[in-house]
Amino acid sequence: MVHIQRSIQSRGMMTLFKGKKGVKSAALILAALTMAISGCSSGGKTNDPEQPSSTGTQTAKESDKPKEEPVELTISTPPFEKSFPPGFQDDPVMKEIEKKLNIKLNIIPANAVGDVNAKFAAQLASGDLPDISWIPSGELIAKVIAAKAALPMDDYLEKHAKHIVEEAPFRIEYSRKMLSKSTDGTTDGKVYIMATGGDSQSDPVEVQVAPYLRYDLWEKLGFPKLETMDDYLPVLKQMMELEPTNADGKKTYGVSAWFGDSWGDWPFSGGFGMFEGKSLVGNWGVYDMETKEITPYLTDPDSYFWKAVTWYNKAYRLGVLDPDSFTMKWDNYLEKANANRLFLGFAQWTIEGGRKAFQAAGTPEKDYFQMPAPNKLDKYIVSYSLPQGSYNFFISKNTKHPEKAVELLDFLISYEGTRLIANGVEGVHWDAVNGKPAYKKEVLDGLKNDADYKIKSGIYKYHNLARGWDIIDPKFNIPIYYMFQPEYVKERLSAAQKKGAEHFNVELPADLYMKKKVKYLDTSFTMDLPAYTEDASVKDEFTKIEANLLTYVRNNQIKIVGIKTEEQFEAQKAKFIEDVKKIGADKMMQWYKDAMAKKK
Incomplete structure (x- = not known):
């Protein structure tokens, strides 16, 4: 699961510093590795570029034979697609990580935490932090720096993070430039934060963010027109009438959300913007990847934010929105989705569990399909390019094992670590056959059934x-996720996916999006966006405005969804816009536009 541009809180992560030297270095390294593979392979064997060197971190071959007791590290993490209890894990992938690094990893996933922002804030205040911590929202980064809670990694990089240095140097540059600022805007330019995730992640079968609808019920209803998001609302109502309860007799709903979570604004700031080829950027602006223009997110009554809030309000008034949406956390949402109590999801990672549950129950004819984009625009954000990463981690300055903590982050970001996490253990889950990776049959069967x-x-x-x-x-x-290979792509198609693709006259569901002219948002454009933190004349004022806007939006956007009449909704919408203007939203946007004009 990749939570693309997950929330208003993390919008600062979209800002990108792109150093030419780092990009060139990465390109040269990748080219050299590729040449080594293609030029030195023979007899069906592939030469692995990750060979031992005289300097750098411990090699995989050396770490296969730990001479000492494993070092125990605790790490807090983002939520995962599948929930699992916190603690030490004993699956083959984690055992392989222990074998290679001589580390036993105690994992605390956000799925198991509850209010992850509140817990993190308490840990930061007390100093009682895990060895490695995930920072759950963008505005907390400066607080981590101000608290001097993070270990500067600079002195460890050359010896203990050779993969990051060689394979992902831009993440180091970005960390120094963009993730080392304290709450007062000052920076010492050191590496305190390192991010996993990122880059682009396009599945050839399905795009990640789209309307995912119960295809079997849509077919039963006679394929009613679905050209706009409003078209979905009466269809969802009819689906609730067709199937009022799930297999366990629990009430079903047309759609739900996790508004009560720390990233509960994603239903507003994520999918609806991607449907229009737009993205939330700094200073509460909306960037149109086709026109390159930036418009207000909060005060424009026609922004995609207001389109999303309006749609959820209509769903609420029609009775198709799950009433638990207002307080529900992501984990609770996922539990309902996995139990097939919802008919519409806005991302592949919201319906995957339900799809598997239908298969396990022997009802594979019931399934979800990635529907076409709900607009007629020839643009859509299929994927973001995030070379800086998307999930920010830091190592506690109080860790007893700084070298091992750096080595773990290095391994996770490396090709070797990503290959392991994505595909499993070579020789256990897959083999290299004639120079290509091939999953074992039992793995394919397990993943499918x-x-x-x-x-x-x-x-x-x-x-x-x-x-x-x-x-x-x-x-x-x-591509490092081997399921993206052509021989596995069609095997992954369910009966509903095949029927849906045939209905829409495409080979694969994702073709409904991949054939659009504008589909990838390269976040490197944000390198040229101005930052008020670098303007001493407004920095203090705008810092307060930013904090006040964030508080107001969090407290009021969900309340508007729950308004019972259209007239009351319009009145509260007007009040919301007027309130954020008074706080200073338009003042920030005007400064932003003026600063942009000066750059031209």
């Missing part, structure tokens, strides 16, 4: 700790 296979095997279980899925693996010169 067992809803819990990822948890048991470790394959993809820790996906948010790796780097990215369609980066090119230098070992085989193909």
Whole structure:
């Protein structure tokens, strides 16, 4: 699961510093690795570029034979697609990590925490932090720096993070430039934060974010027109009448949300923007990847934010929105989705568990399909390019094992670590056959038929700790998630996916999006966006405005969804816009536009 541009809180992560030297270095290294593979392979064997060197971190071959007791590290993490209890894990992938690094990892996933922001804030205040911590929202980064809670990694990089230095140097540059600022805007330019995730992650079968609808019920209803998001609302109502309860007799709903979670604004700031080829950027602006224009997110009554809030309000008034949406956390939402109590999801990672449950119950004819984009625009954000990463981690300055903590982050971001997390253990889950990776039959069967296979095997279980899925693996010169290979793509299609593709006259569901002219948002454009923190004349004022806007939006956007009449909704919408203007939203946007004009 990749939570693309997950929340207002993390919008600062979209800002990108792109150093030419770092990009060139990465390109040269990748080219050299690829040449080594293609030029030195013979007899069906592939030469692995990750060979021991005289300097750098401990090699995989050396670490296969730990001479000492494993070092125990605790790490807090983002939520994963599949929930699992916190603690030490014993699946084959985690055992392989222990074998290679001589580390036993105590994992605390956000799925198991509850209010992850509140817990993190308490840990930061007390100093009682894990060895490695995930920072759950963007505005907390400066607080970590101000608290001097993070270990500067600079002195450890050359010896203990050779993979990051050689394979992902831009993440180091970005960390120094963008993730080392304290709450007062000052920076010492050191590396305190390192991010996993990121890069682009496009699945050839399905795009990640789209309307995912119960295809079997849509077919029963006679394929009613679905050209706009409003068209979905009466269809969802009819689906609730067709199937009022799930297999366990529990009430079903047209759609739900996790508004009560720390990233509960994703239903507003994520999917609806991607449907229009737009993205939330700094200073509460909306960037149109086709026109390159930036418009207000909060005060424009026609922004995609207001389109999303309006749609959820209509769903609430029609009775198709799950009433628990207002307080529900992500884990609770996922529990309902996995139990097939919802008919519409806005991302592949919201319906995957339900799809597996239908298969396990022997009802594969019931399934979800990735529907066409709900607009007629020839643009859509299929994927973000995030070379800086997307999930920010830091090492506690109080850790007893700084070298091992750095080595773990290095391994997770490396090609080797990402390959392991994405595909499992070579020789156990897959083999190299004639110079190409091939999954074992029992793995393919398990992934297809067992809803819990990822948890048991470790394959993809820790996906948010790796780097990215369609980066090119230098070992085989193909996307590093081997399920993206043509021989596996069609095998992954369910009956509903095949029927839906035929209905829409495409080979694969994703073709409904991949054939659009504008589909990838390269976040490197944000390198040229101005930052008020660098303008001494407004920095203090705008810092307060930013904090006040964030508080107001969090407290009021969900309340508007629950308004019972259209007239009351319009009145509260007008009040909301007027209130954020008074706080200073338009003042920030005007400064932003003026600063942009000066750059031209």
